Amino acid sequence: xxxxxxxxxxxxxxxxxxxxxxxxxxxxxxxxxxxxxxxxxxxxxxxxxxxxxxxxxxxxxxxxxxxxxxxxxxxxxxxxxxxxxxxxxxxxxxxxxxxxxxxxxxxxxxxxxxxxxxxxxxxxxxxxxxxxxxxxxxxxxxxxxxxxxxxxxxxxxxxxxxxxxxxxxxxxxxxxxxxxxxxxxxxxxxxxxxxxx
Numbered sequence: 305x306x307x308x309x310x311x312x313x314x315x316x317x318x319x320x321x322x323x324x325x326x327x328x329x330x331x332x333x334x335x336x337x338x339x340x341x342x343x344x345x346x347x348x349x350x351x352x353x354x355x356x357x358x359x360x361x362x363x364x365x366x367x368x369x370x371x372x373x374x375x376x377x378x379x380x381x382x383x384x385x386x387x388x389x390x391x392x393x394x395x396x397x398x399x400x401x402x403x404x405x406x407x408x409x410x411x412x413x414x415x416x417x418x419x420x421x422x423x424x425x426x427x428x429x430x431x432x433x434x435x436x437x438x439x440x441x442x443x444x445x446x447x448x449x450x451x452x453x454x455x456x457x458x459x460x461x462x463x464x465x466x467x468x469x470x471x472x473x474x475x476x477x478x479x480x481x482x483x484x485x486x487x488x489x490x491x492x493x494x495x496x497x498x499x500x501x
Contacts, residue, residue, distance in 0.1 A: 351404025
């Protein structure tokens with residue numbers, strides 16, 4: 305489990321295609337040792353298992369299911385990835401509860417700089433639009449954010465300079481794809497209410 309607060313980033317150094325998945329290699333200065341092999345790490349919001357670690361390069365395996373549900377189907381060498389270690393007992397939750405189970409891939413319609421902040425406008429597939437709630441939490445590339453406005457084809461997010469600088473949002477542009485995880489609590493409530501009908 306994660307909370308969507310990003311302090312670390314990495315860069316994709318190698319992509320190894322397999323018959324039913326891929327192995328990706330990410331270089332980062334994140335503090336890990338070989339004792340951490342097997343730990344879950346959120347990579348752009350996707351919960352992946354660390355399988356090897358050598359010279360600050362982490363290796364992860366992605367199944368076809370993970371590839372299909374995330375933007376990793378379009379992964380390229382040198383792509384910048386947001387990284388988050390799992391929450392530890394007693395750790396402060398500054399964001400919201402994130403599972404690392406991506407619901408869909410969204411695209412950026414436009415980015416506007418307003419004063420020192422940035423207004424991101426996202427478009428998402430129609431099947432996910434009913435799950436987006438104004439002022440609810442949402443995970444974008446593993447970052448805990450708040451939906452500022454629901455739009456006809458998606459939603460808007462305000463990004464403060466601190467978040468913009470510390471995450472890979474600063475590398476995105478119109479047309480860029482992002483991993484999206486809807487707040488798990490809103491999904492549970494929606495399912496409960498639908499079953500009560």
